[in-house]
Amino acid sequence: MRRFLPSLSALQAFEAAARHQSFTKAGEELGMTQSGISRQIQNLETFLGIRLFERIGSRLTLTGLGNKYFLEITQNLNRLEEVSMDAVRGRTADASLMIGAAPTLETRWLLPRLGSFLSEHPDIPVEITTLGAEPDFRNDGIDIAIMRGFGTWPDARAKPLFDEELVVVASPKIVPPGSPQEPLDFARYPILQNASRPSLWLIWLRVSKLNYSGRIQGVRLSTSELLIQAAVNGIGLAVVPPQFVKREIERGELHTPFGPPVRSGEGYWVVQSERESQHENAAAFRNWLLREAVRERNACTARPPA
Incomplete structure (x- = not known):
């Protein structure tokens, strides 16, 4: 009919x-x-x-x-x-392995390494999505999230990737390399602030134990990626994870005039829902992430001090 x-x-x-x-x-x-x-x-x-x-x-x-x-x-x-x-x-959309992370972590840490996973597992379709503050495994279809925090999320299992470190970066345009910079005078230099993490400068000051004077105020930007680009252009000093600025430091576009990286107390974690079964593709990606983190730690340990 x-x-x-x-x-x-x-x-x-x-x-x-x-x-x-x-x-x-x-x-x-x-x-x-x-x-x-x-x-x-x-x-x-x-x-x-x-x-x-x-x-x-x-x-x-x-x-x-x-x-x-x-x-x-x-x-x-x-x-x-x-x-x-x-x-x-030739496959359904939900067959893809859905990976979620913060935008700068995706572009600065995950994507440069992703090719090795795709080479090892060419049959696993991968989709990368940008996460908000918290993963929603039930409604967003996230299989694995890479999260910054202390390792505890409701109804989720977390494995540590690497400790978060913070460092102040500056363009040679505004801070001459090699000049003594302690105490840090906030009135002397323009400052860039992370709008999504407004306490970042205070965290860095606490763990670095650097003497300082003046008030912390300046342009607010929404992501670490914008902070990095603004710092490269000489707009101000920025606090960022050192993993995100390796390229700019190697090129001489940025340097670290206020000391080496310091640990913030937080870390980056591989996070999966406890409710969902650990299917084979998600386990493969999780294990690859953990191996990449170990490889990076070993490379940093083997690198001679500057």
Whole structure:
């Protein structure tokens, strides 16, 4: 028996028009004229025997039935798109190993190393996503999170990757290399602050035990990546993990005029949900991360002091 289904082009026209509340904008999105969208909507309304839109003055609005139909159709079109893309990929989207981390850790630590994992496990599809403050394993589909903290998260297991260290970096443009810099005079240099970690300077001052004077105030930036770029451009001094600025220090774009890195008391951890089974792909990635952390620690130990 033939299915009671409208044409896909009519459904696409309706979904776009309902989302934009405009036939004109729907047409621009789908590469059709405004009148073409209107004809598709009319055909759909005739097929269903209901009104989907009404005009109130110059405004286009959905009817009650139209709004309900829009919500249902959107879900089904999204699902149809997803299974079609799965067919093209040859696998389902949820087969990917979903890895989450903070943005600067992703770009500065994880991505430069990721090629070795992909070489070892070419059959494991990997997807990298940026995490907020806390991982949501149930709703975000995260298999493994790389988190900074003290190793305790609700309903999760954590294994240590490496201790967090902090160092103050500066461009040679604003702090001449080799000049004595103690005590640190905050009135003398422009300061960069991490808006997501407003106490970072105080943490560094406490663990470094460096003498200082003046008030800590300056430009606030949302991520360590922005802090690094601002420091390279001579906008100010920044407190960052040394793992994130190896390249800039090697190039001479930044240096560490206020002493070597110091441990903050926190660390970076591999975090997995306790509720989820430890499937093979997640275990492979977790073990690879732990080996990379050990390899980095060994390399730092073997490196002769500067």
